[in-house]
Amino acid sequence: MSKNKSGIWSFFSSVRLAIVLLSLIAFFALIGTLVPQREAAAELAGLISPRLFSLLDKMQFFDLYHSVWFFLLMGLLTVNLLICSLDRLPMVWRRFRMRLSPQNDDVFKDCPEENSIRAKADMAQAADAAASLLKKRYRKFVRTDEAGRAFLCADKGRFSLFGVYIVHLSILVLIAGVIIGSVFGMEAYVNITEGETVNTVNLRRGSQSLPLPFSVRCDKFTVDLYESGAPKTFQSDLTFFKDNQIVQQGKLLVNHPIEIEGFRFYQASYGAAPGGKATLALLRADGRRDIINVGAGYAFELPGKEGTFNILRMEENLMKMGPAIKVVVRSKKEEVSFWVFQQIDKIKQTNPDIIQQVAIFNPGLFRPYTFVLLGLEEKYFTGLQVSRDPGTPVVAAAALLLICGLMMVLFSYSRQIWIRIDQKKEGVRICIAGRSYRNKTGLERELQYLIAELKDNLEKSK
Amino acid sequence: MINTTILSWVTFVYFAAFVFYLFRMILGREFWGKLATWTALAGLVAQSVALIIRWKTSYDLGMGHAPLSNFYESLIFFAWTIVLLYLLMEWRLKNRSIGVFVMPVAFLIMAYASIAPGINNRIEPLIPALQSNWLTSHVLTCFMGYAAFTVAFALGIMFFIKQAAGNDSSKSGAFIRRLPSEYQMDELMYSCAALGFIFLTLGIVTGSVWAHYAWGSYWSWDPKETWSLITWLVYAVMLHTRLVRGWRGRRMAIMAIVGFACVLFTYLGVNFLPSLHSYTN
Numbered sequence: 001m002s003k004n005k006s007g008i009w010s011f012f013s014s015v016r017l018a019i020v021l022l023s024l025i026a027f028f029a030l031i032g033t034l035v036p037q038r039e040a041a042a043e044l045a046g047l048i049s050p051r052l053f054s055l056l057d058k059m060q061f062f063d064l065y066h067s068v069w070f071f072l073l074m075g076l077l078t079v080n081l082l083i084c085s086l087d088r089l090p091m092v093w094r095r096f097r098m099r100l101s102p103q104n105d106d107v108f109k110d111c112p113e114e115n116s117i118r119a120k121a122d123m124a125q126a127a128d129a130a131a132s133l134l135k136k137r138y139r140k141f142v143r144t145d146e147a148g149r150a151f152l153c154a155d156k157g158r159f160s161l162f163g164v165y166i167v168h169l170s171i172l173v174l175i176a177g178v179i180i181g182s183v184f185g186m187e188a189y190v191n192i193t194e195g196e197t198v199n200t201v202n203l204r205r206g207s208q209s210l211p212l213p214f215s216v217r218c219d220k221f222t223v224d225l226y227e228s229g230a231p232k233t234f235q236s237d238l239t240f241f242k243d244n245q246i247v248q249q250g251k252l253l254v255n256h257p258i259e260i261e262g263f264r265f266y267q268a269s270y271g272a273a274p275g276g277k278a279t280l281a282l283l284r285a286d287g288r289r290d291i292i293n294v295g296a297g298y299a300f301e302l303p304g305k306e307g308t309f310n311i312l313r314m315e316e317n318l319m320k321m322g323p324a325i326k327v328v329v330r331s332k333k334e335e336v337s338f339w340v341f342q343q344i345d346k347i348k349q350t351n352p353d354i355i356q357q358v359a360i361f362n363p364g365l366f367r368p369y370t371f372v373l374l375g376l377e378e379k380y381f382t383g384l385q386v387s388r389d390p391g392t393p394v395v396a397a398a399a400l401l402l403i404c405g406l407m408m409v410l411f412s413y414s415r416q417i418w419i420r421i422d423q424k425k426e427g428v429r430i431c432i433a434g435r436s437y438r439n440k441t442g443l444e445r446e447l448q449y450l451i452a453e454l455k456d457n458l459e460k461s462k
Numbered sequence: 463m464i465n466t467t468i469l470s471w472v473t474f475v476y477f478a479a480f481v482f483y484l485f486r487m488i489l490g491r492e493f494w495g496k497l498a499t500w501t502a503l504a505g506l507v508a509q510s511v512a513l514i515i516r517w518k519t520s521y522d523l524g525m526g527h528a529p530l531s532n533f534y535e536s537l538i539f540f541a542w543t544i545v546l547l548y549l550l551m552e553w554r555l556k557n558r559s560i561g562v563f564v565m566p567v568a569f570l571i572m573a574y575a576s577i578a579p580g581i582n583n584r585i586e587p588l589i590p591a592l593q594s595n596w597l598t599s600h601v602l603t604c605f606m607g608y609a610a611f612t613v614a615f616a617l618g619i620m621f622f623i624k625q626a627a628g629n630d631s632s633k634s635g636a637f638i639r640r641l642p643s644e645y646q647m648d649e650l651m652y653s654c655a656a657l658g659f660i661f662l663t664l665g666i667v668t669g670s671v672w673a674h675y676a677w678g679s680y681w682s683w684d685p686k687e688t689w690s691l692i693t694w695l696v697y698a699v700m701l702h703t704r705l706v707r708g709w710r711g712r713r714m715a716i717m718a719i720v721g722f723a724c725v726l727f728t729y730l731g732v733n734f735l736p737s738l739h740s741y742t743n
Contacts (some may be wrong), residue, residue, distance in 0.1 A: 013707045019699050030519045035736060065683045189681060226587050233590055254590035266678040267590075362531045383741035385678040395680060399667045406663055410656040410701075438705065441649050 012080050013087035021077045028073065032064040068171035085168045092161050100416065102144045102151035107418050107433040115447055119458045123150060129457045130419045130430065135448065138417070145395055148423040155416040161437075163408025170401035177398055182392030186210065192218040193273040193381040197241070201386045212386075213261060214242045221270060221380040236382040252384070262388050269383030276314045278325050279375040280340070283315050283367035302369065307331030310368075316378050321347050323376040329366040338365045342373040413439040417450065430454060465519060466576075466583050469538055473572040475505035476545065480565035487637045488560050495558040502565060504687065506545045513542065516585065519531050530601040534583045539601070540729075541568045542577035545611035552614065555650075559678035563616035596672035604665035604690075608725055610658030611697075615722035617651045618715035648711050651718050652704055659697045666690050685735040689728040693736070696721045708716045 011017065041062035060067030106322050119126060127143070127150040134141040138154035145151075188201035188210055199215035201206075203450050216238055216396055222236040233253060240248040240260050250258045258265045282290045282303060290303040296311045309329040318324040321341055328337035340363045347354060354364045364370040415436045422429045432450055436443040482498030485491075516529040529535045548564040575581060620641055625639040644651070662666075669687070670680040681687060700717035703709040709717075 015702060019702055019707075022695050022699050026692045026699075029688050029692050029695075032683065033688050037683070128652070228587075230587070230589055232587065233593075255594045257678065258674060264678060266676070268678070355466075389677045389679070392674065392680060396671075399670070403660075403663060403667065406660055409705075410660060 009083065009087070010082035015082050015084065018077070018084060021073060021080060025070075025073050025077065028064060028070055035061060035064070037065070038063055055184075062438065070307060074175060078172060085165050092165070096158050096161055100142055100153045100155055102142050102153045102418065104151075104153070104347070104418055105420075107435060108420055108431050111431050111433045115433065115451065116429060116431040117455050117458075118424070118427060118429050119455070121458050123148070123421065123428060125424050125432060126150070126421050126428045126458060127152070129454060130421065134417065134419070135451055137450070150421040152419040152421075153417060155414065157412050157414040160408050160412040160414050163405050163410075163412065166401055166405030167409060168405075169320070170398045170405055171385065173401060174395055174398035177394030179391070180394055181389040185389035185391060186387065188214075188386045189268065189384065191271075191381045191383050192216065192236075194218055194221050194379050200311045200340060201384075212263065214240050214247060216240055216265070216384075218382050221382045223380070224268060234267065234382075236267060236270075252382075263392070264387050264389075266385040267382070268385040270380055271383065272314075272316075273379045273381040276379040277377045278311060278314060278373060280325075281372040281374055283370040283372060291374070302329070312337065314378055315375060316376070323373065325373055325376065326398055327371060329365075329369075334366075336365050338362055338371075340371045340373045342376060344372070346354040361409065413437065413442065415439065415443060415446065430453070463516075463519065463585075465512040468508055468515070469572070470510045470576045472505050473569060473576055474574055475501060475508065476541070476565055476569040480562065480569055483558065483561040483565055483660050486558060487640050489656035490636055495731065498561055498565075498669055499558065501544060502549060502561070506542070506549060509538070509542050509545070513538070520585045523585060523678040525585065527588050527592075528598045528601075529585075530598060531588055531592055532582065532586060534575050534581050536601065536605070536729075537571050537581075537618065540577070540605050540608060541571040543605045543613050544568045544571070547606075547609045547613055548612060551650075555560075555676060557642060557646075558618060559642055560613070560620070560650075562619050564613055567612055567616060591676050594672055594676060596668055596675070600665060600668040603661050603668055607658045607661030610654045610661060611722050614654035614658060614718040615649050617647050617654065618653050618722075621647045621651070621711065621715040644711055646703065648714055651714050652701075655697055655700055655718060655721065659694070659701060660695055662690065662697065666694060678706045686728065686732045689724065689732050693721065693724040696724050 003337065015162075019375065035041075041057075044062075060069065062292050064070055072400075092349065095378055121129075127145065130150075130152050131141060131143055134152055134154040138156055141154035143152045188203040189204065190198055190201040192198050197215050197217040198212075200209045200211045203210055217240075219237040219239055221234070221236050226232050227334040235251050235253045238250055238252050238258065239246055248258070248260050252265055252267045254267045256267075276296055278296075280292050280294055282292060283455065288303070292300060294300055294311050296314055299310050301308050307330050309327055312326040312328055313401045315324050315326075318341070322343040324339050324341045324356050326337060326339050328335065338360045341361070344363060363372065396447065398439070411435055415434060417432065417434045420431045422431075432447055432454075434443045434447050479498050480499055481504035484496050486494035486498060507651060513529050516535075520527055520529065530539055544564060545568050548561065548568075552558055552561065575583070621644065622645060624638060624641050624647070627635070641647070666687075669690070673682065673687075674680040696717070700714065703717070704714060
């Protein structure tokens, strides 16, 4: 393959292209964080001329990460990775399969003097010492004896040669997973008021809604607050129906999604929904007392038929003075509105003149009635993120592969060691040489260690 | 609170360690080097104790989370990982000359955490999105990566100082002569970048898994995510150019510095952009 490389092949198999592509992708990603994207781009519309805006919009400048340019770069990177790996794989495979030959005079060519020992030992003794050392360090070794010479060699870490291809493969798998996700997946959101049931969700991309193969009811929404007012936990009790049958029920919390039929539901947000209920007691000056349950937005007749009243607002905690509702009372003569606090007695204790000072805090503003708030049941809606991404397991597999591959590339290395022993007049001369593709410093250290050990062994055995 | 008091003292301990490393470089007496190492180690131990106390205090206050949840805690942890990594390196390499460049970074981060306005050092309860087991592993791996990149950056700066002083070692000052050789610095820069790359990868992966559980998508092009990808790509380029194209020395030092600039932007700069990660602010 290496002989008849076409121009295109060698273009795509170059590491230089990979480096350029990685840099370009980084640059594009950078631009995307500086230029407002998608919905945020609308802010920019007012600042630049409409023609420029529409031009940039056409060039998909405001959705860079999903633009043709970005896909093009990713496509090129994919081809580059594939060709690059295919181009080098046969060579690496040969290197992996290669039988180590002990008689390798090339590696000793520029073997420095400090990597050799002269010892007063005989040939067999020196060779045995070297053999036992290699066996100890590398388990396996190859030995060839000739007249007046002996050769030994050993190696380790051949598998690390494949690390880089595992990393490349993981990136390809990752891209595949992303494509699967973007073709077959979807992201949507839906708000459900407590007690309501929905069977469609709104897609994030575009403004269409998507019917679900089941329906979801929010039975209850609860939120717990810290003293600071920040939310501590919030959760929705959801029931999933299919053909009027309950198929699943569960509590949905942030960080704990619910999965059903390939769709995943996430607790994303919440808010106050219209339709809360308040329990009111209406006291009249003559001592009569009526209790009424009211909902926001509806008009109720006063018990003495003097007029009607409406609930305008419901507040869980108005100005840190507890639950309150805003009431408007309409009669033929007048229209008055005021706030009714649940903890009016407590408020009066800390601030006795409040009713005189702030007229709209007076629950007895419409005579002869005094409104008392007995209970407030606020209604919430829960904001759910709904997504389906069949590519996720593929992406997860890619991540695992990537980490394993990187470990192999960066923390393991292949190493070969050769030892040559020559018979000399006054004993033997031992040369040690090695080769490592990535860990030169480690190799130096290993060679020094081997020399020291060997010297030690030969001196001891004397 | 006791933990913040200890932590503000640790700031000065790290500064002292830096001064001792500097004395060693200038005066050349190994006494200062040993003193510097022991000072840094004492600072690290005190900081670890403070972090454990802080952790325990958060349980006593009924919040119960690792001290990794806001900007103050992340700065403290960043300094902790830098000193830890540096001391491990010093121990392995038996070389103290890097300390004079690494310790001031740790000191500055600690000082920034203690005195910069608007940094809240209270223990705060976690908002629902942060209540996840992935918080610890995500922050841990990210900051281990950041620390390794910081050491690589310090080596890059050292490399340029050594080069600027010229190769003629007889003429250059004692300080320059005590720096590691250019070859050694190059090797170390690579090792640190490689270590950081692994941890950054783990950080991005754990972050993705968490996002998958919390936000419903493993990747949403949030600025912090995007910048972590940019950082990852820069170091990927650095490793490729070294391993395949054989870049060494000066070019590696430039890459280490550019990479660190990206790390800083990922960590701090992104706070100026609208982001889902805004609770780190």
